[in-house]
Amino acid sequence: MPSLWGTSRDDDHDADAGEHDNGRSEDDSRSRADERTRLLPNQANNSTSRLLTPDDPAVSPYNLWAVRVLRYVTLFMTLFSFVWWSLLLIAIFATPPGLETRGSGFFALSNASIALCLLISKLVFFGTPSKSSRILCACMALALLVNSILTLAVQMVRYEEGWVGTVSVLWALLMSLWVLLADRTVRWGKEEEEVRLTGRAETRRTLTEWSSVLLETIGLFILAIAIVLMTLTLMIRSVDAGVAPPGKLYWVDGGKYRMHVCCEGDGAKAEGNSTPTVLLEGGEMPVGNGLRQLARDALKNGSISRYCFVDRPGVSWSDTAPSPLSAGMEAVAASEALAKAGERGPWVVASAGVGSYYSRVFVSQHSREVKGLLLIDALHDDDLARLGSPRRGFLLWLWGFLSPLGLDTLPAALFRGRGSVDRIRGVSARHNPKNIFARLQESLVADSFTKRDVEGSRAIMRRSTPLTVITSGKHAEKDKGWKENQRDLTMLTENLQHWDVVDDAPHEVWETLEGRRVIEERLREMVRHAE
Known part of the structure; x- marks a missing residue:
């Protein structure tokens, strides 16, 4: 019976028991909490809980x-x-x-x-x-x-x-x-x-x-x-990958990469024969795209007895080299590749376009073995700033970054019938990721390391080395500054043999019949003069 002054002892006992049971229930609920209930403990195993709306932030x-x-x-x-x-x-x-x-x-x-x-x-x-x-x-x-x-x-x-x-x-x-x-x-x-x-x-x-x-x-x-x-x-x-190179690949720079060396003809290889080998250096395009055919025709016509070329790193069949790579570093690697191929000269060096930088450094490193230098619409020292401009470097990087998509290669292969050889050393080689990477490397150091190498080669080049300069008539007519730069190149040595300006010839002078005739004739003269 309830007391007037408060609850009875039995009621107190019941209340204490209820509190004890509730505490035990809460402890059991906490012990049963899992990853679904830790963030929402009020929802744990409660079948009578009101369901949430789908837009409630707790539904996640x-x-x-x-x-x-x-x-x-x-x-x-x-x-x-x-x-x-x-x-x-x-x-x-x-x-x-x-x-x-x-x-x-x-x-x-x-x-x-x-x-x-x-x-x-x-x-x-x-x-x-x-x-x-x-x-x-x-x-x-x-x-x-x-x-x-x-x-x-x-x-x-x-x-x-x-x-x-x-x-x-x-x-x-x-x-x-x-x-x-x-x-x-x-x-x-x-x-x-x-x-x-x-x-x-x-x-x-x-x-x-x-x-x-x-x-x-x-x-x-x-x-x-x-x-x-x-x-x-x-x-x-x-x-x-199934297309084999015409020459052989040789490890250079401590075995870091390989360079492709290709030679044809028996002249300088014959025992005791002092006839120079023509060493070709490609320009913006690989040697195999034009210059090699000119050399083969000259070989067939008896104008020269032997020629060689070394593809620069990243060009045609040569591996790419670690960055940075300057003209001087490439010239040393090319010398190593030629030595391992058993080719030690003497040389008549013929180069075109941007390849003139590499050939000039090579000539300065091998002054005694070089019997003549032929420059075909060569780039001047002043052009290094253009080659090394940040804008050109960024565009080459962007082009290279997108090159795995084949935006140029795939349409050329599907709709223009471009084959493997063309992609390696032909017109489509410009879209080859390795070739793009090589030009990017060239651009990155053109106005720094390569400029130092080229200026140094000009200072130490043997002044008596026979020199012939062939200039594109179209280029000279279009750009007066180009002709003045070509005139300056004729003073690389004190032994200028000829300076020919081939009318109507483009930058790749050998693409015209007159250009091919002039180049072959000058090669014949330089080889015979050195014998």
């Missing part, structure tokens, strides 16, 4: 520890990919030890860029999974799998890409699969939380979510197109 896949950990791991992979991408970008301009590739390096950089873009896209749109993104990621993973197989299976591609390119393409493949897994996991977590907290899986999306899905789909679609183009370009590279 981030309630699950698995989803949050997945996001942290994705963030870590993004940071790792950014560091790897940065190293590959730096290697284009100044190659760190161990990151050398004997190809262009642009394929490795492109694959690293794809992996980084995939991860950034996933982080930005992590909470809005979509079926379209999973389909696109699956397609990209399939294309990257083909790229990985080609890289590992084709010996020349594997050789040129090295461990750097192989790791990059495999990492891109792994990241495409990871993004696919992450999107699928977030979708599962989102449905789980919606069913638990709202009673059903939500099928509608807000305008913000639709906008996120649209942006992510567009970005992934562009990436998928890029990967497909890279796959096609890699297939063409695999076909080109």
